[in-house]
Amino acid sequence: MSAGDDTTPAARLRLLQNEFLQPGRGRHHERAAKASTPSLPIRVAIYDHIQAAVAEATEHTRAVAPHAGPRPKQAEKTYEWMVEQTAHLDPDRQRNRDALIYRQGLEHAIVMGESKIICRHPCPGCGTWGLFWRRDAAVCVNRYCADDDGVARTWTLQQIAEDHIARKESAAQRAT
Numbered sequence: 224m225s226a227g228d229d230t231t232p233a234a235r236l237r238l239l240q241n242e243f244l245q246p247g248r249g250r251h252h253e254r255a256a257k258a259s260t261p262s263l264p265i266r267v268a269i270y271d272h273i274q275a276a277v278a279e280a281t282e283h284t285r286a287v288a289p290h291a292g293p294r295p296k297q298a299e300k301t302y303e304w305m306v307e308q309t310a311h312l313d314p315d316r317q318r319n320r321d322a323l324i325y326r327q328g329l330e331h332a333i334v335m336g337e338s339k340i341i342c343r344h345p346c347p348g349c350g351t352w353g354l355f356w357r358r359d360a361a362v363c364v365n366r367y368c369a370d371d372d373g374v375a376r377t378w379t380l381q382q383i384a385e386d387h388i389a390r391k392e393s394a395a396q397r398a399t
């Protein structure tokens with residue numbers, strides 16, 4: 224992941240902080256200055272979201288790596304720290320960690336109003352491209368994926384993240 228990539232979980236966290244929570248502090252300074260500052264309830268919700276994400280990532284890290292050093296002060300550095308502190312763990316645990324980070328990246332995108340990010344993932348059940356985000360779950364539009372009563376299958380962000388990490392891994396294995 225390159226430093227200029229705005230779609231990594233860390234970059235999204237930084238965007239949330241600099242553009243949504245405290246507009247004007249980010250590097251898109253001029254754009255943010257022209258835009259209206261989000262209302263206080265929205266900023267409180269974003270603040271809570273950031274705090275919860277960092278707390279979850281920190282707790283997860285400390286649970287699997289009790290000797291982990293102190294967490295960086297900057298929220299956006301949390302994922303980097305998390306990977307460093309758990310790099311020695313077995314592949315299963317590293318996979319869990321990667322899924323958590325990826326899932327948080329999806330959550331950040333949805334908080335920013337970019338729920339279309341879900342469309343860029345195949346359905347974990349049928350593998351087709353037709354997921355969309357509805358309130359709090361990803362829904363598959365493939366009618367062959369629906370249950371016997373015709374009810375569309377739904378997926379949590381955690382399930383989508385786990386599927387994404389598994390696919391990435393098998394793609395990497397095929398490439399070697």
Ligand SMILES: [Zn+2]
Pocket residue numbers: 346347348349350351363364365368376
């Ligand atoms: Zn499906």
